[in-house]
Structures are given as C-alpha cells and as structure tokens.
Amino acid sequence: MTAARKTAAKWARGATAPVAACLCLFAAPAVAATQAGTSIVNIATLNWNQDGQPKTIPSNTATLVTAETLDVTITADRAAASAPTGTTTAVGFLVINTGNGSEDFNFGVTADQSGVAVSRLAIDSDNDGVYDAAKDRTLAPGTALSLTAGQQVRVFVLIDGTQVTAGTTISATVTAKTGSGAPGTVFAGAGDNGSDAVVGQTHATATAATILSPAAAQPSLVKSQSVFAPDGSARAMRGAIVTYTLAATFPGATANVSIDDPIPAGTAYVPGSLTLDQRALSDGADTDAGAADTSGIHVALGNVAAAGSHTIQFSVKIQ
Amino acid sequence: MFNRIARTAAAVSAVALSTAAVAGGPLQITSKVLSETKVRAADGSTSPVLGPVKKVGPGDGVVFVLAYQNTGKQTIGNIVLDNPVPQGIAYRGPSANTPAPEVSVDGKTYGPLASLNVRTPTGARRAAAPDDVTHVRWRLAAPLTAGAQGQLAFKAVLK
Numbered sequence: 001m002t003a004a005r006k007t008a009a010k011w012a013r014g015a016t017a018p019v020a021a022c023l024c025l026f027a028a029p030a031v032a033a034t035q036a037g038t039s040i041v042n043i044a045t046l047n048w049n050q051d052g053q054p055k056t057i058p059s060n061t062a063t064l065v066t067a068e069t070l071d072v073t074i075t076a077d078r079a080a081a082s083a084p085t086g087t088t089t090a091v092g093f094l095v096i097n098t099g100n101g102s103e104d105f106n107f108g109v110t111a112d113q114s115g116v117a118v119s120r121l122a123i124d125s126d127n128d129g130v131y132d133a134a135k136d137r138t139l140a141p142g143t144a145l146s147l148t149a150g151q152q153v154r155v156f157v158l159i160d161g162t163q164v165t166a167g168t169t170i171s172a173t174v175t176a177k178t179g180s181g182a183p184g185t186v187f188a189g190a191g192d193n194g195s196d197a198v199v200g201q202t203h204a205t206a207t208a209a210t211i212l213s214p215a216a217a218q219p220s221l222v223k224s225q226s227v228f229a230p231d232g233s234a235r236a237m238r239g240a241i242v243t244y245t246l247a248a249t250f251p252g253a254t255a256n257v258s259i260d261d262p263i264p265a266g267t268a269y270v271p272g273s274l275t276l277d278q279r280a281l282s283d284g285a286d287t288d289a290g291a292a293d294t295s296g297i298h299v300a301l302g303n304v305a306a307a308g309s310h311t312i313q314f315s316v317k318i319q
Numbered sequence: 320m321f322n323r324i325a326r327t328a329a330a331v332s333a334v335a336l337s338t339a340a341v342a343g344g345p346l347q348i349t350s351k352v353l354s355e356t357k358v359r360a361a362d363g364s365t366s367p368v369l370g371p372v373k374k375v376g377p378g379d380g381v382v383f384v385l386a387y388q389n390t391g392k393q394t395i396g397n398i399v400l401d402n403p404v405p406q407g408i409a410y411r412g413p414s415a416n417t418p419a420p421e422v423s424v425d426g427k428t429y430g431p432l433a434s435l436n437v438r439t440p441t442g443a444r445r446a447a448a449p450d451d452v453t454h455v456r457w458r459l460a461a462p463l464t465a466g467a468q469g470q471l472a473f474k475a476v477l478k
Contacts, residue, residue: 044383057348
C-alpha cells in the first residue's frame with residue numbers, strides 16, 4: 001500500500017514541526033567473556049595398563065585467575081538536538097561496561113559554551129530511552145556508575161537551554177575508576193576477587209557528544225508503518241495487517257495536544273488495536289484518551305510536559 | 320571493582336599456581352599453564368616466548384603443558400594422556416613441536432577435529448570448530464622406557 005494519507009496533529013502552539021526521527025539505539029550486550037576473578041583449573045590424566053589392569057593417575061592442578069579487562073563504551077542517543085530557550089532538554093548517553101568484571105565508572109559532562117548549565121543527571125531507571133522526571137532517579141554529580149560485566153545504563157543530561165547557542169557541544173565522558181590509559185596497562189590486584197585489572201582496547205575511557213541548537217520549541221510527529229502479510233512476508237497484499245506508529249515528541253511544554261489520523265482508503269481499522277505508549281485504549285469515545293472508528297483514530301494527550309514524548313499505534317487491514 | 324577488600328592480597332593475583340605432581344606409580348604427569356608473550360628482538364622482529372602467566376584476560380592466549388615421566392624400572396606401553404579442556408578455555412591447537420592430539424567434542428568420540436561434528440540447537444549437524452573441543456588426548460606411539468620423559472602442549476585462549 002502506497003497511499004499513506006496525511007496524519008493530522010494539533011497542538012496549541014500551532015505550526016507543524018519538521019520531521020525529526022527519534023533514534024533510540026540499544027547496543028547489543030557484549031559477548032559473554034569469562035568473569036574477572038574466575039579461577040581456571042587444569043587437570044590432565046595419564047592412562048596405561050599395568051599387569052593387565054587399567055591404571056589412571058591425575059596430574060597436579062594448574063590454576064590461573066582470569067584478569068579483569070577494563071573496557072567501556074558510551075554512545076550519544078542523538079548526534080544533534082535542539083535545546084530551546086526556556087526549556088530543559090534531556091540528552092541521553094548509553095554507557096556499556098564492555099569489560100568482564102564489575103566496575104565503577106566516573107561520569108563527567110562538559111559544555112563548550114560558558115553559562116550552559118547541567119541542571120540534573122538522571123538514570124533511565126525504566127530503561128525506555130525516554131526521560132521521565134518522575135521515574136528516572138537522580139545521579140548525584142560525582143557518583144560513579146556501578147555496572148556488572150556487560151551491563152548498560154542510559155544517563156540523561158538535563159540542559160537548561162537559556163545559554164545554548166548554535167553548535168554548543170555537550171560531551172559526556174566515562175572512565176573506569178580502577179584506572180584507564182594505554183591498552184595493556186596493569187593495575188595489580190585491583191580487579192574482581194583480587195585479580196589483576198588490565199586496561200582493554202577502549203583505553204577504559206570513552207567520550208560521546210551531542211551538538212545543541214537553540215531552535216524554537218516545536219513538537220514533531222513521525223509516522224512509520226510495518227506490514228505483516230498472511231504469508232508471513234512484509235508485502236502489502238490483500239489481508240495484510242499494517243501497523244502504524246505515530247511518535248510525537250515535545251521539546252517544550254505543550255498544551256491541549258490531540259492527534260488525529262484517518263484510516264487510509266482501501267483499508268479497515270482493526271478494532272481494539274489502538275494503543276498509547278503501549279497501553280491499550282478502548283475504541284469508544286469514553287473516559288480514556290483514545291477513540292477509533294471506521295473513519296479514523298483520535299487521541300487526546302492534553303497538556304504535555306517539556307521533553308515529553310508519546311507513541312500511538314493502531315492497525316488496519318488491507319481490503 | 321566494587322569490593323576492594325581483596326586488594327591487600329593483590330600480589331597473588333593471576334599467578335599460575337602449581338602444586339606438586341601426584342606421586343605414586345611408575346608414571347608421573349605434571350600440568351602447568353604458561354602464557355605466550357611476544358618479545359621484540361634488536362632487529363625489530365618479534366618472536367613468541369613462553370613464560371609464567373602474569374595476567375590473562377578474555378582473548379589472551381595460554382599454553383597448557385603436560386610433562387610426563389616413567390619413574391619406574393620397566394618399559395610401559397600404550398600410554399594415553401587425556402586433558403579435559405577447562406571451563407572458560409577454548410582449544411586452539413597443538414603447540415610447536417607437539418604432534419596433533421586427538422580431540423573430542425563430547426568426551427566419548429576422539430579423532431582429528433575435521434572428523435567431528437556437533438549438533439546445533441535446531442537439531443542439524445555442523446562440522447566441529449576448535450571452540451567445541453572438550454577433550455584433548457594423545458596416545459603415545461612408542462613405549463616409554465624406564466627413566467624416559469616427554470612433554471606435550473596445546474594452545475588455547477581464555478573465553
């Protein structure tokens with residue numbers, strides 16, 4: 001199906017914003033490496049026949065202790081973001097302990113523009129990639145991130161947009177507390193279970209940046225679709241189910257928001273398929289935020305806080 | 320590291336511990352683990368040198384060395400050395416000067432790696448890879464005369 005019809009969104013501030021995709025990347029966990037501090041024990045056996053009897057003796061045990069590799073990566077959720085005056089912008093950074101031990105990492109943020117203030121650091125506690133002032137707990141400045149091997153955490157840096165100028169760069173750096181530097185640098189006995197800690201290929205430190213611009217606080221709405229055909233393919237054929245995803249983001253606080261989307265010609269709404277932020281909404285025009293019928297869907301979001309985002313999904317069947 | 324209690328005992332970390340060989344019987348076997356480090360010569364070339372393990376992390380190479388000796392007075396034939404590959408270790412191959420061992424991916428069937436296969440999660444079979452090896456075995460071709468000794472070694476990496 002090609003004739004995607006226009007999606008209408010209304011909000012109190014008026015103008016429709018340019019399309020801006022929200023990239024929420026989740027890096028795959030590191031390949032499971034032997035845990036730091038693990039003892040590896042080797043015992044061989046010798047077997048032979050003596051006087052017709054099979055004989056076996058074991059060797060001594062040869063033991064080695066797995067050293068802790070200090071490795072870390074950091075990725076900015078977005079390479080560029082707008083930080084409008086009068087709003088607080090959340091910039092996310094995904095930190096992954098790619099080493100093989102439990103490690104504390106220092107997290108530091110710098111801005112290359114004087115006066116740009118970091119108002120809060122927060123951990124994405126529910127790991128949904130979206131900043132939520134109520135749910136995401138504060139990371140006190142100077143507090144290390146404690147991550148087990150392979151564990152990842154997203155840190156939101158909240159920026160007051162007042163002093164942001166075009167090109168203001170926010171850099172976040174993570175560094176293993178045990179030590180960092182040239183790969184192969186050894187910190188004797190500083191690893192898990194008294195093993196040696198050894199700096200890995202990442203130098204045990206990493207930096208990522210997001211470039212800010214002081215654009216106006218414009219909401220954006222991005223529509224995408226996925227097709228599931230009866231034969232399991234993604235061909236838009238008769239009987240195929242098309243699921244539309246409407247991702248609305250609101251850099252600034254926005255009042256009286258509602259989103260409408262007509263059902264495309266040649267398709268029929270799949271009853272009960274309307275969801276808001278992955279929670280089902282009833283089709284009837286009742287107490288919940290959504291309503292849907294054969295002509296289209298309607299979701300009333302009301303007043304949305306700054307740095308908010310909502311995702312609406314519904315499905316249609318190709319006739 | 321979260322817990323630094325162990326730090327005072329730091330000096331013992333990652334040391335290849337070795338206890339005395341098991342005595343008794345006319346045969347003895349000793350196992351030790353070494354690490355292969357590249358040493359740069361004056362002309363800039365590098366050559367691998369085996370030495371005691373100082374620190375090994377995932378991906379680092381190690382060499383398991385098995386030394387055997389006939390301490391008795393009789394020649395002994397049909398000697399088999401068997402080395403289950405330890406947990407956390409991936410077999411890579413025989414060391415220089417060591418004949419290729421027979422290997423096994425289940426501890427029952429032994430042979431050259433190319434002759435073995437493993438069952439995949441879907442129930443199909445595929446050719447075995449060095450990572451699949453669970454046991455390494457050598458059958459000594461010649462009887463071991465009284466007082467004779469030898470050494471076999473295989474290369475591996477830490478998973």
